[in-house]
Amino acid sequence: MFEGLYDIDWSSMEHAYGSAAEVPGLLLGLRSPDREERRKALVRFYSAVHHQGVVVPCTTASLPFLFELAGDVATPDRAAIVDLLVSIGTAAVEECENQYADLVDFAGAAAVVRERAEVFVGFAADADPRVRRAAIPGLALFLDDTDRAAAVLRDRLSAEPGTAERLLVVDAMATLALRVPALSDGAMAWFDELAADASRDPGTRLAAVVQQARCAPEQISKDTVPAAIDLLREMANATVPDGERPAPAFHVTPTTPEAPAAGVAPQVVAAFEDLDRKGLVHAPTTHLLRTFHETLAGRVSQRTALLAQQLRTPDPGSRLDAIRMSAELMKSWRGDHASLILQVSEHLGATEHEVAAEAAAVLEECHAIAEPARDALAAHVAAHGPDAWAAPHSEQRRAHQEAVRALGRLGDARAVPSVLAALDSGVDAWRAVEVAGTLIEAADQLVPHLCAHLRRVDHTQRWLGSGAAALLSALGDLRDQAALPSIIDTLTAAVRHDQAGTTSAALKALATFGPAAAPALETIRPLTAASDAHVRPDAVAALWAIGGDREEVMPLLGELLTGRPFFWKTRAADVLAEIGLPAVAALPQLRQLLTDRYDWVRIHGAAAVWTIGGEAETSIVLDILLQAWSQNPATGDHIVAFLDRMGLAAEPALPQVRSELTLPRRNARFASIRRDEELQRGCHAIIGRLS
Template sequence: MKSPAELDTIQWQTLTHAYGSAVDVPDLIRALYRDDDTTVDEAVHELYGNIHHQGTVYSASAPAVPFLAHAARHVPGRRAELLMLLATLADHTPSDTESPHWPRSSAAEVCAELCRVLPELLPCLTDTERPVRRAALRVVAVVAEMLPAGLWASVEERVRELYAGDAVPAVRADALVVLNRSGRAPLPFDSAWSEVRLAAATLAAERSGPPYPAELVTILAEDGAEPDPGEDDFPWPGADSPESHLTELLADDPDAALAVAAHWIDAGDLGSRGSWLAREITEVWRDREPEVLDLLLAALPHQRDTRSLVHTLDVIGRWVGRLPEPGDELRDRLYDYARADGETARPALLALVRSRDPRALEVLLRRSDAEAVRAAATAFPEASDELTAVIRGELSAGAAGNAADALIAALEPLGAPARQARPELVECLRTRRAAVAAARQLGLDGALTGEVSSVLREARRSSDASLRATAAVAHYRLTGDPVPALRTFEELLPAAQGPTHRHLSLLQPLGSAATPLLPLVRPMLTARYEWTRATAAEAHHWITGSPDDAVPVLAELAGPTPVGLHALKALAAIGRTPEELRPALRACAFSPRRLLSATPFSEDHEDEELRAAAWSLLTLS
């Protein structure tokens, strides 16, 4: 360890952290010894943000370790917090040590420094404070596999003493985990302590891999139902918390996860553990929505705060549309929440709409919500007149941002009644409220009035490139005159860098009328950026009508990635299935696991779109 008096022996100005020069690190470390709690809090916060930043360490991180170790021993009331900072700094994936770059990395230097000072931190293992002992065990765990044999023998003896005799069961469980970091200690499934049994079952599940033996699932269900108070403050290396680690482990075995989630929910869903685990099942596995929604329905009465209840309703809303026929009990519960006051009404109404319950319209016409209106436009086409009136009212009242975007998007599936909203769309475009969405919808509206022509002409002069392009395409849709659109894209395509693909994706309505743009589009077929290549291939097909140049580009990109999904959809629209893609398509179509994660704020899960696109291509001859 090194005391603050030795800080000036380090050439901090030659070292860096997340924000540049590390010259501020000595003052932050000195601040840890101040009597002012606010000053110490700020110093700890700054150190977490600069010498460690989002999982990365820097050249200044390792030199700070001996000083932080000294502070952990000598700063009153901050020992656990500073020990956790040391554990966080040294956190690494064990496989990283096999990399040829590891010995020269900042992470390796941090671990080496922590190994050197560890003997002086070992007294923390017998500290009178439970949080300090737990944090000290995290410090040991993060470098356990790197300790020399002699030092490990000394460490192991102390850890075994904790495991055998600590008065706090959670500390005993932590000690068991540490003992298994550098070997395979016996796993006491019959321990008198539920915390120890849970740790043993978790370690055994890690060893065995899925599917997990029934006896382990029983222990995880029975002993994991109640969260450990404060556990989020003591994450294990490589995991957010013991709870999140267990959730991730269980999610690898959907049958085990469903059984455990059901038990946790029956036990009261303490800490929303069961409902959170149920959510993870739907994010990892396909076609488990009916079972998960049954669990979430059972979990609703157990949500102890508004935030948990809203979250559970959000998850139900995401998946209820996947049920062929949502049950009456679920729809009745959603209806009750939707018509009540408070924060739960909005997610419950959206879920009720997606469940296709007719009562959703009754609530929606009394309490409008943009996302629910958008969903209702698809779920209840027979209510197009009423929904159009709601949309017009909300837009007239000044809806803006995401709400206005959703309301305008709802017009497209409503058909002829949507044309009644033309005045509101014109006003949105004029006042730049959801202007891009308004310009697009005006183009789909099919009627060119003097007022529409005026606002589109003004929009084509906007400094917003997306608005200019969308307005130009809308003008072409309404007039059939490609000249303004061609001029706009001739300006935008060469100048665009990152968002080139956004402009290319708008060219479809022009079709062959965009032929003069081919000299700009063709070079993009070999662009470095994948999205540019994908949208250039689509545009080339739209313009030429020939799939010959587009299909090879799209086939190379196709797969379970966001751009790969876009390529699959484009191939399906073209109607070509390259033979070499069929094995990958079968994997996308038949995988029981999800291959794509959900996109935030998206109504449709991208993995569902991936599966549908793969199926579509497989059915092509």
């Protein structure tokens, strides 16, 4: 094994991070007797040699050695090597016909994989089911004789004892049919035969229904989803002999909350944990059902019915994955999701903490439409009490925290005791801070705790994460004047220690208080000439909001309008719009923004021009707004909010407003449910007023 490995001039090639001289060591590491060394080698191989699915010359040069590793039964983790081969081969075959620079080598890798395609036939019949699972997708992609590929897949289905492997075989047949249209009729007939064969297990029949829909989505009938639901129900009711019962899909051991590593913001740690969590699959049918949902696309009512059955399955892993699929539907597609929200909320009481935690997390993520779950969230929070915020069991803790956050996002005061407990204990306090600003009615209780946290911020640290900013944002949202001394002190400290991010956050918070924040003006005025690009416009905006002196602020706004950063122009336009008609002297400069190359500058400029100039500017302003909306749909929620303020003058925009509501996909910035729901409400309000 590895004969000729060092005959290759690896140092003359490069991977994603530089010289490929380390590749021989990675290949040797994949065969190491040490598990951790193998894991590190595989992770490095994916990140550097097969970076984000790219195939480069050193990737191709590695293939013969990877085939040797995968073919030797003495190699540990053979399935992982086969999976790597299939990943490289899939990328190579899919991209080999396209023209690329010499830096990549899809064509070379595709040739190697196709030459050795028969190896995958052997892997797909391996004694190790993990190797079979890894190899089966390659049967649809690498065999040049596609008729033989179809025959191999049919034979494999008959011989395969494992449910997960059978699902992969049917999936591979659909991939083959999509790759080679001449095989489509035969594949569709095979799917029909499988779906109708009552002697087959329900999982295989379900796979046939799903893959037939995948190959011909235009042929999905009113009976397709009900048939799939019946098969899911049959699978859920099937009796599995004890000896064949699969191991639990997951288990979570109790852990105590841990502080993040030094210098790493807890939000960053949590984000990576969430990515890892979402990458897990807990049931063999998950990939199949996700494929079905992708195929059904905007058929919201059918997908909701399908999810209702998925959420009723006895298997906790299947339910957990179904909860995540529910979030994917609600985040991507418009429609009436009230029943799905309620079905997800029923899992807050699941005996499996991870299922309950995922349900709570989805409700928090979809809080903008989570009103039907309000009482279920409150009941869950009350049942465990504020101390559950710091529960020793990691998933029980997560379930409570996410439920509190979802309830808090709804502005429900029943979240307050747990938020206060979080602020008092300091355990994951940042999670509570993020929702504290929505609990306006409890401002008098929350502000002292938030200010105490703010006073403990060490402004000498160069990396503060978003901790201080989040605290300032919450205090600004609550607008309790008792917070003003702490915010002003924070601004002073941030300026002294050159903490630009905290300075900007403090300026924005102070601006929400208006004239009540006048004691801060002495500190704010010098910042209107700050060198930091973000601090300067924030200082000018705060100066106007607090001081209200038009003569003082107009020259400063004029300077921002001529500045290079686009956000100077948009911020200045917004402040001038707040000033209104008395800012008429700025109209010539604002009109220049209407020809800016950046759509957001044109939009903010147009809004200011109309607000100051009045109805005489309506025609050109509407042209700018509607053109920007057509070119960049992500501007829609902002534009619709302004059209709503325009009143009767917005009537020429009615066709585009109506057209927006015909779109089935969510269509707002940052894939935000909240923004999209606001966009739809704004459209309905405009139509109701003008129709």
